[in-house]
Structure formats: C-alpha cells, structure tokens
Amino acid sequence: MQVLAEMWNGFSIALAPGHLMFAFIGVFVGNAIGVLPGIGPLAAISMLLPVTYGIAPTAALMMLAGLYYGAQYGGAITSILLNVPGVASHAVTCLDGYPLARQGRGGAALFMAMFASFLGASIGILLITLFSPVMVGVALSFGPAEYFAVMVLGLLAASVLARGSPVKGIAMVVLGLCLGVVGSDVNSGIMRFTFGHPELADGLSIVALAMGLFGVADSLRNVNRIGDAALRGGVAARAVRPGREDLRRSWLPMLRGTSVGAFFGALPGTGAAIASFMAYAVEKKLSRTPERFGRGAIEGVAAPEAANNAAAQTAFIPTLTLGIPGDAVMALMLGALMIHGIQPGPLLVAEHPDIFWSLVASFWIGNVMLLVLNIPLIGIWVRLLRVPYRMIYPAVLFFICIGVYSVNNNLFDVGSVLAFGIGGMVLVRLGFEPVPILLGFVLGPLLEEHFRRALLLSRGDLAVFVERPVSAALLAASAALVAGTLAARLRDRRRTAARHRADGG
Amino acid sequence: MDDDPSPRPPSARRDLAAAMLLIALGGAVAWVGAGYRIGTLGRMGPGFFPLALGLILAGLGVVLLVAPSLGEGGEDEPADGAPADPRGWGLVVAGMAAFLLLTRHGGMVPATFALVLLSALGDRRNGLRTAVALALAMTLVGVVLFRFLLGVQMPLFVWGR
Numbered sequence A: 001m002q003v004l005a006e007m008w009n010g011f012s013i014a015l016a017p018g019h020l021m022f023a024f025i026g027v028f029v030g031n032a033i034g035v036l037p038g039i040g041p042l043a044a045i046s047m048l049l050p051v052t053y054g055i056a057p058t059a060a061l062m063m064l065a066g067l068y069y070g071a072q073y074g075g076a077i078t079s080i081l082l083n084v085p086g087v088a089s090h091a092v093t094c095l096d097g098y099p100l101a102r103q104g105r106g107g108a109a110l111f112m113a114m115f116a117s118f119l120g121a122s123i124g125i126l127l128i129t130l131f132s133p134v135m136v137g138v139a140l141s142f143g144p145a146e147y148f149a150v151m152v153l154g155l156l157a158a159s160v161l162a163r164g165s166p167v168k169g170i171a172m173v174v175l176g177l178c179l180g181v182v183g184s185d186v187n188s189g190i191m192r193f194t195f196g197h198p199e200l201a202d203g204l205s206i207v208a209l210a211m212g213l214f215g216v217a218d219s220l221r222n223v224n225r226i227g228d229a230a231l232r233g234g235v236a237a238r239a240v241r242p243g244r245e246d247l248r249r250s251w252l253p254m255l256r257g258t259s260v261g262a263f264f265g266a267l268p269g270t271g272a273a274i275a276s277f278m279a280y281a282v283e284k285k286l287s288r289t290p291e292r293f294g295r296g297a298i299e300g301v302a303a304p305e306a307a308n309n310a311a312a313q314t315a316f317i318p319t320l321t322l323g324i325p326g327d328a329v330m331a332l333m334l335g336a337l338m339i340h341g342i343q344p345g346p347l348l349v350a351e352h353p354d355i356f357w358s359l360v361a362s363f364w365i366g367n368v369m370l371l372v373l374n375i376p377l378i379g380i381w382v383r384l385l386r387v388p389y390r391m392i393y394p395a396v397l398f399f400i401c402i403g404v405y406s407v408n409n410n411l412f413d414v415g416s417v418l419a420f421g422i423g424g425m426v427l428v429r430l431g432f433e434p435v436p437i438l439l440g441f442v443l444g445p446l447l448e449e450h451f452r453r454a455l456l457l458s459r460g461d462l463a464v465f466v467e468r469p470v471s472a473a474l475l476a477a478s479a480a481l482v483a484g485t486l487a488a489r490l491r492d493r494r495r496t497a498a499r500h501r502a503d504g505g
Numbered sequence B: 001m002d003d004d005p006s007p008r009p010p011s012a013r014r015d016l017a018a019a020m021l022l023i024a025l026g027g028a029v030a031w032v033g034a035g036y037r038i039g040t041l042g043r044m045g046p047g048f049f050p051l052a053l054g055l056i057l058a059g060l061g062v063v064l065l066v067a068p069s070l071g072e073g074g075e076d077e078p079a080d081g082a083p084a085d086p087r088g089w090g091l092v093v094a095g096m097a098a099f100l101l102l103t104r105h106g107g108m109v110p111a112t113f114a115l116v117l118l119s120a121l122g123d124r125r126n127g128l129r130t131a132v133a134l135a136l137a138m139t140l141v142g143v144v145l146f147r148f149l150l151g152v153q154m155p156l157f158v159w160g161r
Helices: A002-014 A017-035 A041-048 A050-054 A057-082 A088-102 A106-141 A144-161 A166-181 A198-202 A206-222 A244-266 A272-286 A299-314 A316-322 A328-339 A346-351 A353-386 A389-408 A411-429 A435-457 A469-502 B012-035 B048-066 B086-105 B108-121 B128-149
Strands: none
Touching (some): A002 A353, A017 A057, A017 A353, A057 A088, A057 A106, A057 A299, A057 A328, A057 A353, A088 A106, A088 A272, A088 A299, A088 A435, A106 A244, A106 A299, A144 A166, A144 A272, A144 A469, A166 A435, A166 A469, A166 B012, A198 A411, A206 A389, A206 A411, A206 B086, A244 A272, A244 A299, A272 A299, A272 A435, A316 A353, A389 A411, A389 B086, A389 B128, A411 B086, B012 B048, B086 B108
16 A cells, blocks of 8 residues: 555655664653753753754654654653643643652652553554544544534533532633733734733743743642652652552553544644543543542553653644644644745645655654663652652752743743742632643633634624534533533532531531 | 641632632633723624633632532542741742842843752751752753753843843
8 A cells, every 4th residue: 555655665764874863862852851840842842943954854853753752751750750740731640640659659650651651652653644634534524613612622621520629620721711812812913911011922931831830839839848758658669660450450541541642632723731631531530439530540640641642643643734733832843844844734745755754653763762761761760759859849940940931032931930830829729720721721722713713604603503513512512521520529519418417527 | 639637628718719819810801801802703803702701700700609619629629728838938939039030130140049049948948058059059050951051042140230
C-alpha cells in the first residue's frame, strides 16, 4: 500500500544519523525541561525556535516535536514529585501522583507514568498512521455548533467530576473563560479587559496563569506546612518499581486513557489538557472505589498520562493535516513550521510526504528514546524527594519567575504570576479547585468563536444547538452529567448526614 | 491534597465569602463586558460573551448563597483548613516583588538573590545561613543555566535608573 511505502521511506529518513541526533537533543532537552518546574514546552519551544533557523526543516521539526512530547514525559515527573504541573495537561496527574509521592510511592507512580506515557504515545502514533484520512473527514464534518457543544461537554465534565463541589467547579471554569476574554477581540479588534495595559493585547500569559495558580499558590500554601518527616517516607529500592497490584489496576485505565486521549487530541480545539481531564473523570466514574481518587489512586496517574501522551501525538493530526492547532503548544509548532516555509494543511501530506512521514517515524523513535532514558533516571528523580521542601520551593519560585519571563521577555508576565499566585491561594482557602480555571482559559477564545460562528450561521437562532443532532446529543450529555453529579452528591450528603445522626452525633 | 492533622470543617463565614466573591467577580465582569458593544445573538459584539459569562458567574454565586450545602465537596473536600500564615506568605510575596523590582533596577543577579533569600526565609525552619547559601547557589545556577546556556535575555546587572 502507498501508506506503508511512505512510512518505510519516512523511517529511513528519520534514522539518518543527523536526524537522529536532533531528535535526541529535542527529546532529552524536552524531558529535562519538563522536569524543571516553571518551564514548560511552551517556553522551551519558543526559546529554542531561533536556534532552529539554521537547520534544515525536517531536522528542526524533529527536534521541536521531540521537545514537545519529551516535556510531556518530564512534566509528569514534576507533577508527581513536586505538585507543580509543567503544563495544563499535567494538572490532573498531580491530583493522585503527588499524594502517591507523599506516601513514599513516588517511584511506582513515576514508573506507571512512563509506561502509560509510552503506551499512549505508541498507540497514538499507530492511530496517526492508520486513521489520518478518516479523522480528517470526521473533523471536517463538525460545524461550529458541534465544536461548541463538545467543548461545553469537556469543560463541564472537567469541572463537575474533579474534586470539590460541582457548583464551585463550574464557577472556576467560567472564571477561566472570563480570563480568556482578556486581550484583543478577534472579530472586532478592540481590546477587552486590558484596562490600558498594552502587554495584555495578546491576552494573559498562559504560562503565567499556570505557574501562578499552581506553582506560586502551592508554595504559599505549603510554606511552613510540609514537614521533612512527611517526605522521607522510606524511598527504598523496592518502592521504585510498581507492584503487581499497581499494574493490575492500571492496564485497563491506560487503554481507556489512550482512547480518550487519542480522540480528544485529534479534535482541533481540544488537546492534551481536556484529554487528561476526561480520562481522569472517566476512571473516577468507572471505579468501584472513587473516593481513592485524589488521595493516591494509581489509575489516577496511569489514565491521564496515557491520555495526554496519546493526545500529544494525535494533536499533530489536525495541526499538520488541517492547519488548525489543538492548543497553545501546537499553535507554536504551527508557527515554527511556517517560519521554515512549510504550509501545514491537506496539501502537506500530498506534496511533502517525506516530511510528514519522517516526522511520524521520529515520534516513535523519540518515544523509545524517552522510555530508555527515563528508566535508569527515575532513581535520580525519586532521590529529589530527599531534599527538604523548604529548600526546594525557593528554587522552584526562581525557576518559575525566570521561566515565565523567558516566554515574552517582559516583567508584566512575572507580575501576573504573583497576582495569580495570590488569587489562587485565596480561591483554595475559600474551597475552590483552581485546576478547571486553566482549562476554561485555554478554551475560552475558541468557545466564544464557535458560539459566535454558530449563531452567525443560524442568523441568531439559538435552536441551532439542539436542531443539529450531534450538537444536541453532546449538550444533552452535558446536562445529564451535571444533573447526575449533583443528584449523586446530594444523595451522598444525605446518606452521610443520616449516618452521623444514627451514630449519635 | 495535604494530610492535615486537624482540618477545620467548612465554616459558614467561608461559604458566605466564597459566594460573595463569585457575585462580585461575576458582577464586575458583566459590568465591564456590558461596556463593550453587545450586539445581537446573530451578530455578537465583543461585549456579549463577557456579559453572559459574568452573569453566569454571579448567578452561581447566588446559588451558593441560597444553598450553601451545594458548595461542599462531599468526601473529597480540597484541603485548606490550615491556619493562616501571614509571615510565610508575606515573605514569599516580598521575594517575588523584590525580583520584579530588582530585575529592572539591579539586574538578574540581585533579583535572583533577593527572591530566593526572602522566600526561603518564609519557612521558619530555614535559618539565615541556609537562606543565604540557597540564594547564592540559585544565583549561580541561574546565571549559568539561564543566561549562558539557554540565552534568556535578562541583563545580569543594571546600573543607575
């Protein structure tokens, strides 16, 4: 078949020593940067972009892509060990990964994360190869109403199924949407909510938001609170490998997470972040012991990690084949492509099949490299836990400040980090969960755009969302989800209250 | 997220504060949003979406006000019942603020030093010597890693201004 021949050709190009070297550099630096808190793939790619100007496009792409999915591996490490997600898609990994680390099982969690990541990525790459044409067809049939509906479902699922009150979760998503409004309006060109600050013309910095809400707010919360004793939980060599129980619990979540991730990654407008949220939500809903989630359930690490790595791979599908980026990082990759004179879109695969397929081949090679790299290094990452937190967090704050600064070279972003840190702290003390804010922020502009376009096409008729079957189904699912969760919560509370009364207080 | 030895049960005052915050934020967003052109459903202006969002947010705040039990998370309440720690918070914030100020008026080296020193002092278990050592170490790491290896555009020292 034509595809196989082109894949073979792609592999032979990707395995050329020069290309292998660049892929390795990208993957290694990406992993390291994913581990360093405060610097995510966004900052890394933008920092290294100028370096690639002098390199041939294929090699440059391999390196940048390696940075991206390499950081996905590394980001899991900081999420689990330090509760600081390098990028939005890892916020969910913190929820169970960090408690596992605190319990002394950080090694097991990391292993699971690596396996899950590799599995998710491999299957994602397989899917890219097999289903690119099919997926493009499905995506093309989605109109703005369907995109709007699927985003609403994803956002509601993320907010309602995460920890804490569903109402407060939805409020946080809406807050994130509001934060996404800041900046120049795409349609009218006027500045919204910028209050005279030119730095806000492109909106709030996503890196600043993520770093502030999670990194700084966490430092504020944990200063003086995390004792050294808690971290020392016996990190023996035994604890480094996951037990049979962990594997048994995780393999199905990994597969489920991969499917969720592959699906959401391929849809333009949704990416690794929503994929990992949804995978976590699915696992929690399907689990027979949902209260373990948020306290150290290994499935809570395996599923989202499989999902976000699968999504990271399949996110390339719409970016390369349609020219539509799935999230901020993909948008950056798109920019990198165009700087090198390559116009992504349906013509890319037709006119430059060698570029497309060698890139896909390099994904697989890169993921193998990452798995090989990380297995021996996990012991080193785990040893990081021995360093008392009181010495880690000032360094983390420094990495955050300089990492955020490096994206745009302006101090306004660093100031934003501080503001978001304080805000995040306030929100947590009031009982809100900040994770959905990031999701709302990332999807806000797209959500508005699809909403506006759908109504433009229907000439102001709101019924369009229920008249179109796919959109109606998705919105109905969203409503059912919210209603169902609220009902379940009310029922649980009544049960707990009754039990308390029965126990005499 | 943390194993708290004595989590405080959610207080009515906290629930009220949470609801009021949402109402205030939502109201503010709606207020500013309404200042932009709203347009119609078919031809939405820049103000439409923020106005809608602000109203929804405020509405959720009202829901929390009226039914505060909906604001509780059941078994998975996010841990936050720790006592307030103004000294720790103040020093961390001061450290970051110092970084902001000193980057422009001193350069990366003093900024990094001040950030790490002040924020490290926020933890009562860090003595002055530990904090200074940490600050020196991070300044060195910062200069080597970020300025020279990664090429971040931040002047090491800024005189005058």
